[in-house]
Structures are given as C-alpha cells and as structure tokens.
Amino acid sequence: xxxxxxxxxxxxxxxxxxxxxxxxxxxxxxxxxxxxxxxxxxxxxxxxxxxxxxxxxxxxxxxxxxxxxxxxxxxxxxxxxxxxxxxxxxxxxxxxxxxxxxxxxxxxxxxxxxxxxxxxxxxxxxxxxxxxxxxxxxxxxxxxxxxxxxxxxxxxxxxxxxxxxxxxxxxxxxxxxxxxxxxxxxxxxxxxxxxxxxxxxxxxxxxxxxxxxxxxxxxxxxxxxxxxxxxxxxxxxxxxxxxxxxxxxxxxxxxxxxxxxxxxxxxxxxxxxxxxxxxxxxxxxxxxxxxxxxxx
Numbered sequence: 001x002x003x004x005x006x007x008x009x010x011x012x013x014x015x016x017x018x019x020x021x022x023x024x025x026x027x028x029x030x031x032x033x034x035x036x037x038x039x040x041x042x043x044x045x046x047x048x049x050x051x052x053x054x055x056x057x058x059x060x061x062x063x064x065x066x067x068x069x070x071x072x073x074x075x076x077x078x079x080x081x082x083x084x085x086x087x088x089x090x091x092x093x094x095x096x097x098x099x100x101x102x103x104x105x106x107x108x109x110x111x112x113x114x115x116x117x118x119x120x121x122x123x124x125x126x127x128x129x130x131x132x133x134x135x136x137x138x139x140x141x142x143x144x145x146x147x148x149x150x151x152x153x154x155x156x157x158x159x160x161x162x163x164x165x166x167x168x169x170x171x172x173x174x175x176x177x178x179x180x181x182x183x184x185x186x187x188x189x190x191x192x193x194x195x196x197x198x199x200x201x202x203x204x205x206x207x208x209x210x211x212x213x214x215x216x217x218x219x220x221x222x223x224x225x226x227x228x229x230x231x232x233x234x235x236x237x238x239x240x241x242x243x244x245x246x247x248x249x250x251x252x253x254x255x256x257x258x259x260x261x262x263x264x265x266x267x268x269x270x271x272x273x274x275x276x277x278x279x280x281x282x283x284x285x286x287x288x289x290x291x292x293x294x295x296x
Contacts, residue, residue, distance in 0.1 A: 033063035037092030069287035161199030180219035249274025
C-alpha cells in the first residue's frame, strides 16, 4: 500500500473513531505522542494505549512535533487508533533537516526522512486500576521503519547500514496515583542508527542491541505534569574515520505537559540529543521540543 493511501486510511479511522470513543481515562494517563508515533513520553513509548478510550471503545489521536537544536531540526506528524484499551496502531512520518552538516558533506538541503508503522499490545496490568498495588501495566510493541536518506544513502550502505528496519520493545508503566507519580521503563531491541534516520546496523554490528529507556513524571495537578526522560542508543556504524564521526550518544529531556481538556494537550521540553555527526559539528545538540496532540 502506498504511503498516501495509508495516511488516507488513518484519517478515515480518526473520523470513525471520534464517534465511538469515550472519556473514561484520567487526564494525561494516556500519555502524549512520542517522536515515533506511539503513546507515551516524547522520546519513548509507555505501556499505555493512546487516547481516552477504555474497555469496549475506539479512540484516536493526531499529533505534530518539532525538535529544534542549534544545528538541526526534526519534524514529526502522525496519528494512532486504539481499541478496548488493549491494542494501539500508530503511523508517523519524520523529516530531519541536516543543516550545515549536509552542506559540509556536499549535500546542501539534505533531509533524512522516515515512515514508522507501530503496533502495541497491552499484555498485563492496568496503570489506573492497579495503582494501589505494585503491579505495572505491561505492553509489547513493534515499530517498522522505512527510511530515505537521499544523497547520503550510498555512504550509509558502504558503512553496512540498511535502509529499513524493525524495533521491538517491552514497556512497563507504573502509576502511583495517590502520590501523582508515573514511572516507565522500556527495553528496546534495535539496530537503528539515530532512531533509524541513518539506517539500521553497520559493519561494526549488524545484530540487535538491547537499549533501556526511562521516563519519570510528576502530576502537579489533573491538567499538568512535569518529568524527565532518558533513552539509550546503540552504536553500530563502522568505527572508521566517517563511522567515528557518526558515533551516537544517548538522548535526554526535561518536559512539561499540559492538558486543558481530554481533546487537546501541549508538551514542551528541553532536549539534549548529544553530538550528532561530531566529525562535522562536535558540539552537543540541545534545544527545544514542542508537540501538540488532539485526542478523540
């Protein structure tokens, strides 16, 4: 199926689900939209399913996100549908502007693009109903990624990176409702370089690596939450002169999420994406994250 047809099908699901979804969840307990489309934090998925639909209901969300650092920008937009507080299907499209790095590599205006198709299944627990016990909500997920690195594709292939790849993950989310604290831990099996924007695998390693991801959120009120996230990333490109220049560093953020209603939320964050292509621009890439989400 072509990408444009997938987007049309997603739009149809959004319209159809808006008439069926309920609003049984508490504000912000469905998370926000991650940069890869799944419900959770900004950088990592959680075990929750998106929207405010509960048992027997359909729900949907749509989001637009922009990350801007000193030298790069990442724009993401996408949508998801969820059913029965059990299954979540997501679709996201990313565009990474390489800025001065693309120019230095002889590719001015270079953009790295990626489409991400996600499926998440809740397998145990309920974050809200089990909030008075130690049992977390647990979900497993898969994210299939199809990339387009433009004029950089041949270089990545020479470094052993493939164009497409698939991430697998398991997430555990624990809500301490009385204390207003949410904790999430995700373990991801991945081959992705820079979450897939620079391909998958490399001559240094072509296999999967297990990478941890963590989120901690504090609910200041029913409508407002603050928190931190950490996402570890693998390093699979060849440690040659260019491969070393593409060496990865982990991602972090400090965020605030505001949901004035169950139909809209806004998330802002300070992000630290580490050094990206340090052979060209050696400084750390820090900056802003802003994401808007509509929920039905």
